[in-house]
Each structure stands twice: as structure tokens, then as C-alpha cells.
Amino acid sequence: MPRSLQDLIDSTPDLVAHLYHDTPGPHSRIRADLNPVPTEFSNWRDEQRAWRESAILFDQSHHMPELFVKGPDALRLLSSIGVNSLANLDPTRAKQFIGCTASGQLIGDCILYDHGDHYELVSSMPLLNWVEYQARTGGWDVTVERDNNTSDNPTGRRVKFRFQLDGPAAGQIFDEVVEGDTPEIRFFRTAWVRIAGVEVLALRHGMAGRGGVEISGPYEHGDAVRTAVLAAGAKHGLRQGGTKAYFSTLYEQAWIAYPLPAIYTGEDLRAYREWLPADGWEGRFSIAGSFVPTDIEDYYVTPYDLGYGHIVKFDHDFIGRDALEAIAQHPPRKKVTLVWDTADVLRIVGSLLEPGVPYKYLDLPVADYGNMIQRDEVRSLDGTLVGLATYTGYSTNERKILSLALLDAEHATPGEEVTVLWGEPDGGSRKPRVELHQQTLVRATVAPAPYAATVRKMMRSSI
Numbered sequence: 001m002p003r004s005l006q007d008l009i010d011s012t013p014d015l016v017a018h019l020y021h022d023t024p025g026p027h028s029r030i031r032a033d034l035n036p037v038p039t040e041f042s043n044w045r046d047e048q049r050a051w052r053e054s055a056i057l058f059d060q061s062h063h064m065p066e067l068f069v070k071g072p073d074a075l076r077l078l079s080s081i082g083v084n085s086l087a088n089l090d091p092t093r094a095k096q097f098i099g100c101t102a103s104g105q106l107i108g109d110c111i112l113y114d115h116g117d118h119y120e121l122v123s124s125m126p127l128l129n130w131v132e133y134q135a136r137t138g139g140w141d142v143t144v145e146r147d148n149n150t151s152d153n154p155t156g157r158r159v160k161f162r163f164q165l166d167g168p169a170a171g172q173i174f175d176e177v178v179e180g181d182t183p184e185i186r187f188f189r190t191a192w193v194r195i196a197g198v199e200v201l202a203l204r205h206g207m208a209g210r211g212g213v214e215i216s217g218p219y220e221h222g223d224a225v226r227t228a229v230l231a232a233g234a235k236h237g238l239r240q241g242g243t244k245a246y247f248s249t250l251y252e253q254a255w256i257a258y259p260l261p262a263i264y265t266g267e268d269l270r271a272y273r274e275w276l277p278a279d280g281w282e283g284r285f286s287i288a289g290s291f292v293p294t295d296i297e298d299y300y301v302t303p304y305d306l307g308y309g310h311i312v313k314f315d316h317d318f319i320g321r322d323a324l325e326a327i328a329q330h331p332p333r334k335k336v337t338l339v340w341d342t343a344d345v346l347r348i349v350g351s352l353l354e355p356g357v358p359y360k361y362l363d364l365p366v367a368d369y370g371n372m373i374q375r376d377e378v379r380s381l382d383g384t385l386v387g388l389a390t391y392t393g394y395s396t397n398e399r400k401i402l403s404l405a406l407l408d409a410e411h412a413t414p415g416e417e418v419t420v421l422w423g424e425p426d427g428g429s430r431k432p433r434v435e436l437h438q439q440t441l442v443r444a445t446v447a448p449a450p451y452a453a454t455v456r457k458m459m460r461s462s463i
Contacts, residue, residue: 003278006270015264015296016287021430025286025371026125026152027258028063029247030433034151035062040242044365047245048396052452054237055167057229058246060214061158061222062150067128069135070118071142077135078112078119083303083324085313091116093189094203098303098311099127101269104323105262105300109308113190113201122162125149125281126261133275161222165229166212169236174202174213177232185213196221196228248365251393251402254307254337254449258372260285262300286431288370290377290421290439291388299375304331305406307449334412337451338378338389338420340401341443348422348440360423360437367392367401369433377421378405378444386411389420395451402451403444416446 012018028034037059041047050056069078079086083098089112097112108127113120121128128146135144147159165174175182179194185204193202198221206212217225230238250257261282263269276282287299303312304327312324351358360369368374368391376389387407394401403420411418423439 004274005264005276005278005280005283006273008278008283009264009273016293019285019287019296019373020292023284023286026281026284027372028149028151029243029366030369030371031151032243035243036150037062037246038242039244041240044242044244044248045396047239047241048248048365050237050239050241051167051249052397053168054239055165055169055173055233056239056241056245057226057233058164058166058241059226060162060164060246061160061219063243064123064162065125065128065149065152066123066147066159067121067131068118068145068147069121069131069142070145071140073140074119074142077138077140077142078131079316080318081131081134082112083308083312083318083320084112085315087315089114091190094205095188096308096311097121097127098308099130100303100318100320100324101262101266102320102323103262103266104302104320104327106259106303106306107261107263108258109306111203113203124258126258126263129276129280129282130261130263130272133272137271137275158219160216161219161225162214162216163222163226163229164206164212164214165233166206167238169233169238170206170212173229173233173236173238177229196224198225200225244365248393248395250391250404251337251395252397252450252452254335254404254451256306256335256390256404256406259301259306260287260296260299260373262297264296285373286371287373287375288368288424288429288431288434289373289375289389290424291375292425299373301333301406302327302331304328305333305335307335332409333387333406334409335449336405336407336412336414337447337449338403338405338418338444339447339451340392340403340420341445342400344440344442345401348442357427357436357438359440360428361435362401365394365396367394369431376403378407379419379421379441380411381417381419386418398451404449407446412446414447418444418446420444 081099091114095112098109099107107130108124110124111122132144135142183191185191190203200215200217203214348359378387380386389403389405392403420442422442428434
């Protein structure tokens, strides 16, 4: 009989140590051999600049799993799980769908589409697993169908292609490539259009604060649509973006992807852990960073920690409502950007050229080395632990090393100076990607999240 996640937990004396040292990571983000998209089409510096100065086309077709839910009870099922209000959900809009445990701790977030006769959830394997579990065990009159990410997909192909077109010229390129009149699409709204003779769904959103649009359609027509978009974008300086640039978009747009799902503890979740396989994503998460607690629950987060408070709506009953109503009164942490001190960055890089054990290698543009969980200690100038840094990397557009962080509310004021403990204790963990190194404190300044001014403007205009 296959082992369950609960079996893995029961046989593991120290779950934190297991995930910190011995797991491979479930995602293709740091495994080029698991993702058909090249790491770079040209070079990641110019690809980063393209979403700020011209336009970029990303291929998202391979790294995100999908779940399709259909049946008379589909909307009621999703409403019972999501913290969102789905009262206004219809085929013309999408939602950033968020699911929590009964204690209000986050399981994951994904994009939810309403296709009229069924619903589509894109990304966040832990949340998709949670939805499927509820669908199969809760007595709902629904059916579910999975289309896993390419690296976990035995079919060798996907149901849909998915491209992200972004940058200041994205809107003009989209207008030119769409056959017939281009509909006006507001932020996070959708519309069906025709490109290269193919009916595709366009979702208005992006990470550059411009006229970004996500385009999806039948997988077998992906090459034709891509070719048409590239042809229309050639005179506008459109570049294709590889995985290095794609996964570095986080630092400017401030999306904290894949927090550790809060499902490893709690007797109320035992049946769920017994349903999950030991070799699924939940059993393969790889944790990294200078923060090494003894309790797995210290990695758990709430929607308010991640800046999703405006999404939580108490107009319906859902899993975790009571807990979130209490947390909403005084959210303890706030999402911010930390801007690393340039002199300290140069000191870290310079250690590679000096005798002795260097500081943890600062890989660019994506410097975090967990898969997907990176947590580094953030302390005030007097040494008090005030929060955790998550993803860290370099933005060519900002000429800065940036970290996304979750700070205690009283220390989340832009301009406050803090320190980040960079590197793991005791010379580093057993993870293959972690070399022998020493830790060092990095000075950083608290800044807004998102850090890019264009993204902040877009988000304000969408409220």
C-alpha cells in the first residue's frame, strides 16, 4: 500500500530537519531539466529590462498544475473553501482564490476561472489537492479532473498552453495580434478573442504595472499563437523570457509564491494527511535559509501576512472564517520589500575572491536556494527578531538586491533599517545546492511591497 504523508510524518523524528536537509523540492523552478522552457532566450538582464522598457512574452505552460471542477455543487464547494466572495464570479472575471485551514492558516492561492459549465483552478498544487480532497470526501455532487505540471505529468503534454504578455508595449502588441476589434478588459477581467485563428481566453493582469495579459487556449495550438504574438511584437522590441527572468519577477511585483501549506499538524487534518501521498508536493518541499525553528508551525502564514486582507470577505461561510475574523482585528505581520545595502552585497560577492570560507553564494537573478521555501531571519538594529525574509534576488530595473519579507507590523514602516541573516548555520545544510559557507548580517531598508512604482500604481487603480 502506498505511503501517505501522515506515514512520512509518523516515521520522521524531526520534520523540520527532514524538509530542511533531505527533500529534493517539488517544483521545476531550480531544475532546468524538468522544464521545457529555456533558462534564457537571450540573457536574463535584457529579459528583465524588457518588461519595464518594451515587452516580454513568458511561456507558463509547463510549471503550473491545473484542476477542473464541474457539477451542480461546484460553486458551493468552492465558496465553502475560498476566503473570497464568489457572489460576483462569472465568466467575465477571474479571482485570486485562497484556501485556509480551520485555524486560518494558509494552504495556498491560485487563479480561479469561471467557464460557465465548469471552473478552472491554475497553480498551487497544495491548494488544488485541498480542493480535490474536499470534492471527493465531502459528499458534493461534482467531478474533478487534474492536469498536472509537465514535470509531474505522465501524459507528456498539457491540456492548455498559457502565455504572459507584459510590458509597456504589451497592450499595443495585443491589439495588433487580435483578429477584429480588441475588447476593453479591466484588471483581472477576462474576454475571449481570436489569435492566429484560435479562440483564446485573455486575462488582464501582469507584473509590470502595464497592459499585461495572460493568454490561454488548447495546448495543440500554442505554437501558432506564440508565432503570431512574436511576429506582431517584433517591431516593438518584444523578447521571449526564460525561466531565470520569469521567476525573478517576484521581487518587483511582491508575490510570495508557495508558502508552506499549513497542513502538517492538527488532529482535524489527520484524515487529509492520510489521503495525501508521501511523495507528493507536501512531502517534497525543500526549506532553506537562516531561520531554522524546531516547530513546523513557525513556517505557517495567514492571508493577512501575505497582504491578502482585502481579498478575505466574511459574506459567506468558509473553512477558517472564525479564526480569520479574529486575526483581522489586529494582523500581526505585514508584507514589505527589503532593499539590501550595496556595500554589504559587494562584501558578499568579494568573499569569493578572498581566502577562507566565503559567504553564501549570491546567485543572480534568483538568489534564494530553497525549493520553494526560503526563510531568513530579519532583526532590528538592536538584535530583536522582527520577521522573516522570503524570496531574494536581483532586479536589473531597480539595480538592487531585493527581499520580500514578512515583518512585525510595528517594524514594517518604509525607511526603517533592519538586518537580514544571510546563509545557513553550521556551514550550511545537506541540500546539494548549498555549498560550504559562513553566515553574515546584511543591512537592509524597509520599502513598500510591491517595490516597483508602476506595479503599485496598477494595484491602486484596480481597487
